[in-house]
Amino acid sequence: MSSQIDTLAAGEYRKSLQADCANCFGLCCTALHIVASSDFAINKPAGAPCPNLQSDFRCQIHSELRGKGFKGCTVFDCFGAGQQVSQITFNGQDWRGNTQTAEKMFSVFPVMIQLYEMLAYVIEALSYPVPKELHIELTYQLSELENLIKLDADNLQSLDIMELRMPINELLSKTSVHIRGTITNSMPGKRKLDYRGADWIGKNAKGKDLRAADFRGAYLIAADLKHADLRAVDFIGADLRDANLEGADLSTSMFLTQMQINSAKGNKQTQLPAYLVQPSHWAS
Structure with missing residues (x-):
């Protein structure tokens, strides 16, 4: 490049x-430490292969991970x-x-x-x-x-x-x-929304216009963001676990990662940036 x-x-x-x-070589299944929780069915120390890792470095329960208690594996990227x-x-x-x-x-x-x-x-x-x-x-x-x-x-x-x-x-x-700033300045009456590090755990923000908001490091766990306008929102470091993004517009959201999206809930109506892939476990 x-x-x-x-x-x-x-x-x-x-x-x-x-x-x-x-x-x-199945590095996420071996190098990383995992703790038994709602995301993982077992404890596994760093450096030890997951018991589900096969000799060809493929997962023998790949299509059943979430059902068998390994939701965290479907989130990781x-x-x-x-x-x-x-x-x-x-x-x-x-x-x-x-x-x-x-x-x-x-x-x-x-x-x-x-x-x-x-x-x-x-x-x-x-x-x-x-x-x-x-x-x-x-x-x-x-x-x-x-x-x-x-x-x-x-x-x-x-x-x-x-x-x-x-x-x-x-x-x-x-x-x-x-x-x-370029976006808010072009929208008369649009005020800057600073939610950096905010605790929005379980918050109802359904359908809200949150364009160009700063959610850096915010806790959005299980927040209801269904049909929210999240264009140009800065999501760097935000925790989106189980956040409801069904029908939300994140098409131009900033610094959003595949892992954040994988940890959230969404559907086919959720609009994502072009570089992200809709998780297979999302609703239709």
Whole structure:
């Protein structure tokens, strides 16, 4: 990808950041720690394969996950980090039969997920019409992230993710403020809606006009957002577990991830950004 990226190219790039399980060695089923809960039927320590993982790295209950108590597996998304670690970082060498390789791979996977998450956010920010100076800064961060995901396992393990996030978070915030401000300024009488970090757990916001609202880090668990207008809403870090998005318009929502959508409830009338896929478990 060229360092000079236009809106169309950024949009296509963002769509490409999706998990390809066929080219991954079941890393989400092995590397991560899971706790028995409403999302998972078992406890599993990090580094231990899930008992449902087959020798071909496929899940033997994939079509029955939610019914068998593994709802969390249908929510998870790695942005494509799994295939990057499996096929690029470790050159197609899987973790079975080599303890050292396994330990490194399982350690690198969570790091790569966070790098890919930042990559997805930066690419999305570049898909918006932002000021030239901001575009230059975002392009620089894109180049840096593209270099980081190519590092070997030892260098990936030594990365300070929190330090890397700081300048990117600042740029994403500037992007959000600019885009949402452009929208509210073009709508006479439209006031800015700041719900950053708000507790909207179980809140009834059915059919509300929430365009260009800031829901960064907000708790929207089980909130009723049915038929709400959520265009240009900033959802970065928001908790949408079991939020009702049936018929809601999220077509231009900002910084929304597949994992957030997978954790929510929706239907075929829910409008999503072009880079997201409607979950198979949503209502018809």
